[in-house]
Amino acid sequence: MTDLLTQGEYEALAKSITLPANAFIDGKFRPAASGKTFSTVNPATGAPLTEVAACGAEDVDFAVGKARDAFEDGRWSRIHPTDRKEVLLRLAKLIERNRHELAVMESLDSGKPIYDCETVDIPETVHTLKWHAELIDKIYDQVAPASDNHIAMIVREPVGVVGLVLPWNFPLLMLAWKIGPALASGCSVVVKPAAETSLTTLRVAELAMEAGLPAGVLNVITGSGAEVGEPLGRHADVDMVSFTGSTATGRRFLHYSADSNLKEVVLEMGGKNPCIVLDDAEDLDTVAAHVVQGAFWNMGENCSAASRLIVQKGVRDALLDKVQAHAREWNVGNPLDPSVRIGALVSKAHFDKVSSYLETAKDAKVVMGGKTHDGTHVEPTIISVSGNDHKLAREEIFGPILTVIEVDSFEAAISVANDTDYGLAASIFTANAKRALRGARMLRAGTVTVNSFGEGDISTPFGGYKQSGFGGRDNSVHAHDQYTQLKTIWLDLNDTAGDAID
Ligand SMILES: NC(=O)C1=CN([C@@H]2O[C@H](COP(=O)(O)OP(=O)(O)OC[C@H]3O[C@@H](n4cnc5c(N)ncnc54)[C@H](O)[C@@H]3O)[C@@H](O)[C@H]2O)C=CC1
Numbered sequence: 449m450t451d452l453l454t455q456g457e458y459e460a461l462a463k464s465i466t467l468p469a470n471a472f473i474d475g476k477f478r479p480a481a482s483g484k485t486f487s488t489v490n491p492a493t494g495a496p497l498t499e500v501a502a503c504g505a506e507d508v509d510f511a512v513g514k515a516r517d518a519f520e521d522g523r524w525s526r527i528h529p530t531d532r533k534e535v536l537l538r539l540a541k542l543i544e545r546n547r548h549e550l551a552v553m554e555s556l557d558s559g560k561p562i563y564d565c566e567t568v569d570i571p572e573t574v575h576t577l578k579w580h581a582e583l584i585d586k587i588y589d590q591v592a593p594a595s596d597n598h599i600a601m602i603v604r605e606p607v608g609v610v611g612l613v614l615p616w617n618f619p620l621l622m623l624a625w626k627i628g629p630a631l632a633s634g635c636s637v638v639v640k641p642a643a644e645t646s647l648t649t650l651r652v653a654e655l656a657m658e659a660g661l662p663a664g665v666l667n668v669i670t671g672s673g674a675e676v677g678e679p680l681g682r683h684a685d686v687d688m689v690s691f692t693g694s695t696a697t698g699r700r701f702l703h704y705s706a707d708s709n710l711k712e713v714v715l716e717m718g719g720k721n722p723c724i725v726l727d728d729a730e731d732l733d734t735v736a737a738h739v740v741q742g743a744f745w746n747m748g749e750n751c752s753a754a755s756r757l758i759v760q761k762g763v764r765d766a767l768l769d770k771v772q773a774h775a776r777e778w779n780v781g782n783p784l785d786p787s788v789r790i791g792a793l794v795s796k797a798h799f800d801k802v803s804s805y806l807e808t809a810k811d812a813k814v815v816m817g818g819k820t821h822d823g824t825h826v827e828p829t830i831i832s833v834s835g836n837d838h839k840l841a842r843e844e845i846f847g848p849i850l851t852v853i854e855v856d857s858f859e860a861a862i863s864v865a866n867d868t869d870y871g872l873a874a875s876i877f878t879a880n881a882k883r884a885l886r887g888a889r890m891l892r893a894g895t896v897t898v899n900s901f902g903e904g905d906i907s908t909p910f911g912g913y914k915q916s917g918f919g920g921r922d923n924s925v926h927a928h929d930q931y932t933q934l935k936t937i938w939l940d941l942n943d944t945a946g947d948a949i950d
């Protein structure tokens with residue numbers, strides 16, 4: 449059970465904590481080579497929090513060089529997996545010990561409710577690091593079938609120096625999703641946090657040194673996508689990039705790779721995720737609670753947000769009454785108030801984008817909400833559209849706006865659900881087990897939940913079909929596939945040289 453503090457205690461902590469500001473390279477905080485900085489702002493108040501190093505290509509190059517040195521001399525990549533495990537477990541413990549400080553930092557920098565930071569982001573970050581740490585000395589290599597005179601081994605080796613490019617919606621958790629398996633596998637990493645939310649990544653890098661991670665293994669380069677993300681994506685000495693963010697930026701990383709060293713690229717991108725509710729769904733009140741959680745959790749700033757409610761005609765009105773009742777419990781307010789469920793959107797620029805969709809609602813029916821507050825807050829909003837062609841049904845809004853589409857059959861529901869370029873997540877609510885399973889199979893999405901909304905947990909792969917994903921999966925044992933490559937080693941056991949192995 450998480451021990452929440454009071455709003456007053458969180459506000460006192462916010463005033464007393466030291467915010468990191470410099471990039472973190474080779475075990476030390478360092479300013480950008482250019483000396484430039486940018487302001488990071490509390491989106492809930494508009495007040496500047498601190499000045500962060502505005503790094504560029506020179507800093508990326510320096511960090512990649514340090515990561516390469518660390519990888520090649522084996523100070524991390526070649527130590528026993530159990531020793532890597534111990535360091536990562538210590539890091540998880542240090543994050544747990546500093547949870548209130550990290551939760552406040554995350555909330556101030558991103559606008560997320562402190563309640564979410566304390567009850568989801570921090571515990572899940574700790575759990576993710578522990579899970580990958582515990583896994584790494586339990587994965588065995590393989591021996592392939594071969595004649596008595598040969599042994600064919602298939603071994604996993606760390607891929608090398610990896611670039612980890614993070615989004616702003618779950619700064620700590622996405623860091624953990626990527627450094628957990630990357631570091632456990634023995635890679636050295638250069639992390640590029642989103643410019644909006646660099647602070648907790650920098651603090652975790654510092655804690656990693658305290659945990660005993662050797663210098664140069666975990667580096668953090670702060671700055672913009674153009675100045676840091678692009679040079680990292682194009683760097684000839686980066687072996688692999690794992691990215692989470694928008695589909696447009698993900699696509700750029702494929703170009704960077706093709707134009708440079710053909711580095712491996714794994715992309716986890718956007719979604720316009722359908723939530724299907726059929727006429728025979730049971731317990732509409734619980735269904736409504738899932739719909740609200742799916743649409744409004746983290747202010748809808750979630751790649752797997754259930755942003756399209758596809759509801760069968762017979763149950764539409766009853767369901768929408770209950771969805772509104774639950775949504776009214778999601779109060780908008782100061783993110784440092786532990787009773788608040790809807791905090792600020794991440795930035796004024798993102799607020800402007802999300803609120804522009806409220807204008808689009810003029811040719812649709814606003815069922816609930818539609819108002820904005822305090823410059824960066826948007827109320828939980830439900831908008832009913834005439835069909836799946838509406839802009840609100842097609843574009844990823846990444847805000848607390850749920851688009852409702854009515855359908856008249858199971859087949860129509862599946863067809864509308866799949867009518868999107870995305871394919872990250874989907875849910876289906878029905879009491880008919882055969883239709884539930886048939887639907888789950890027919891939905892083109894990386895994760896399908898039946899009679900619930902969720903992303904699964906650390907033990908199951910997370911990633912998308914179609915333009916939501918490329919190249920691999922986060923979470924689960926499969927996350928290690930991103931950060932390792934397979935090597936085949938054949939041994940000839942004959943006393944004298946035998947035939948060629950073919
Ligand atoms: N997990 C997800 O699916 C996420 C989706 N988004 C979607 O993307 C929209 C835009 O948000 P952004 O912050 O602009 O996302 P983004 O995809 O541009 O940013 C993600 C990361 O890529 C970096 N980046 C940006 N431009 C780059 C470039 N040209 N080259 C290399 N790296 C670059 C950013 O600095 C950040 O670290 C949101 O409204 C939302 O719809 C945003 C964040 C997470």
Ligand code: BAL
Binds near residue numbers: 692750
């Ligand atoms: N929900 C975890 C992945 C993401 O939103 O970026």
